[in-house]
Amino acid sequence: MRYLSTRGQPERRRFCEILLEGLAPDGGLYLPERYPQVDAATLAKWRGLSYPELAFELLSLYIDDIPAADLKAICAKTYTAEIFGTAEIVPLRELEDGVYLEALSNGPTLAFKDMAMQLLGNLFEYELGRRGEELNILGATSGDTGSAAEYAMRGKKGVRVFMTSPDGRMSPFQQAQMFSLQDPNIHNLAVTGVFDDCQDIVKAVSSDLDFKRKYRIGTVNSINWARLLAQVVYYFAGYFQATGSNDKQVSFTVPSGNFGNVCAGHVARSMGLPIRTLVVATNENDVLDEFFRTGVYRVRSAADTHETSSPSMDISKASNFERFVFDLVGRDAAKTRALFEGELGSNGRFDLSADPVFAQAAGRFGFASSRSTHADRLATIRDTDKRFATLIDTHTADGLKAAREHLAPGVPMIVLETALPIKFAETIVEALGHAPDRPARFEGIEALPRRVVQLPANAEAVKAYIAQHCA
Numbered sequence: 001m002r003y004l005s006t007r008g009q010p011e012r013r014r015f016c017e018i019l020l021e022g023l024a025p026d027g028g029l030y031l032p033e034r035y036p037q038v039d040a041a042t043l044a045k046w047r048g049l050s051y052p053e054l055a056f057e058l059l060s061l062y063i064d065d066i067p068a069a070d071l072k073a074i075c076a077k078t079y080t081a082e083i084f085g086t087a088e089i090v091p092l093r094e095l096e097d098g099v100y101l102e103a104l105s106n107g108p109t110l111a112f113k114d115m116a117m118q119l120l121g122n123l124f125e126y127e128l129g130r131r132g133e134e135l136n137i138l139g140a141t142s143g144d145t146g147s148a149a150e151y152a153m154r155g156k157k158g159v160r161v162f163m164t165s166p167d168g169r170m171s172p173f174q175q176a177q178m179f180s181l182q183d184p185n186i187h188n189l190a191v192t193g194v195f196d197d198c199q200d201i202v203k204a205v206s207s208d209l210d211f212k213r214k215y216r217i218g219t220v221n222s223i224n225w226a227r228l229l230a231q232v233v234y235y236f237a238g239y240f241q242a243t244g245s246n247d248k249q250v251s252f253t254v255p256s257g258n259f260g261n262v263c264a265g266h267v268a269r270s271m272g273l274p275i276r277t278l279v280v281a282t283n284e285n286d287v288l289d290e291f292f293r294t295g296v297y298r299v300r301s302a303a304d305t306h307e308t309s310s311p312s313m314d315i316s317k318a319s320n321f322e323r324f325v326f327d328l329v330g331r332d333a334a335k336t337r338a339l340f341e342g343e344l345g346s347n348g349r350f351d352l353s354a355d356p357v358f359a360q361a362a363g364r365f366g367f368a369s370s371r372s373t374h375a376d377r378l379a380t381i382r383d384t385d386k387r388f389a390t391l392i393d394t395h396t397a398d399g400l401k402a403a404r405e406h407l408a409p410g411v412p413m414i415v416l417e418t419a420l421p422i423k424f425a426e427t428i429v430e431a432l433g434h435a436p437d438r439p440a441r442f443e444g445i446e447a448l449p450r451r452v453v454q455l456p457a458n459a460e461a462v463k464a465y466i467a468q469h470c471a
């Protein structure tokens, strides 16, 4: 399998070449040259597999530069009951007739990003070891991504993590999760400023190419192809749990921000998994809902990006969306480049409403969308608690509300549960008047010793810190 860029650079790359990279050199995103097709016989064979076995079979279709025995061992070591809480890894439960919740948030940081990041940690350690190289991951987080990255990379050989976060602005639980890590390869940098300052610092450091090369700076953001690929696995696992045979269709609803999670659903569907509809659920930051309703993709300004109670979906643009648009326009790289570099670059928007391909987003590709508000989240959390004695988090609530707007008779609807309610306790208290239960392993983490340094919001201070700690 070779990988191409959505913007048309002629070189084709192999999996391990793009594993440690972000964007392609031409500014595009990597995608496989084709989506391997799974036929009925393959589905029948995969139905009986355990999660790590399924992950190995699926990854093998996309990775041909890691020996099979090694890849199998990596999958087995990643997806264990110790790390993800159950042997099913992503257990499915029926909430009401035909509506299911697929639990993706029982990993170390209680959000779905662990599903991919845990695999990435093991793939990075493997590949860096093979090359005899080191990598220093620099990131910015307002919560979920940073903690998932730190828990995936802690103790990994050849990897250090430098994670900037806005000082005092993450929830006490999120701060405790990250700052209580004592691993010497994990560095928490609390920056005096807001999340945007952290992102600006990461950009400034990464665009200093000499520094970047000298200190081997890398990232683990959501455009990484390996992260997306890892997420494809749980669409298959959810399908098998919701159906008794492979002639059935299911639909998925996916709480969405950067379009990484639901893009994995698009890949699964493109491989032939019988998915009828992929419902994109957004909060008030409805860039994606607007596109699927109108054909207009419009990046929001900072002033037009809302801080909501489902904060992991508070995005101004959807960084993985270009992957889907590339497929939507018939894999035409020149057209993709014209949309994302040309029109988006100069106007901050593009409009496909008059383009015949737009109808295919819903038709051929099965996409639908809905948008929720804070009031919707509170109502859905209350209703789910009252009628089903089930506590859901704010992102999953956005999903459940959207799911109910797109039900089809006889087609199971699987809502992806992307976080546990304890991570967003404030809103649960607002909805229900009491805080959610906390998993035993997180009892008292606020009282643990903390490993974090305060730095001013400037790139030079962060560079100096990195230089000091890379020796």
Ligand SMILES: *Cc1c(COP(=O)(O)O)cnc(C)c1O
Binding pocket: 111, 112, 113, 144, 145, 222, 255, 256, 257, 258, 259, 260, 261, 262, 312, 313, 395, 418, 419
């Ligand atoms: C990151 C995240 C999302 C959004 O996922 P995307 O891949 O960015 O669309 C939704 N819910 C939670 C809890 C998250 O952490």
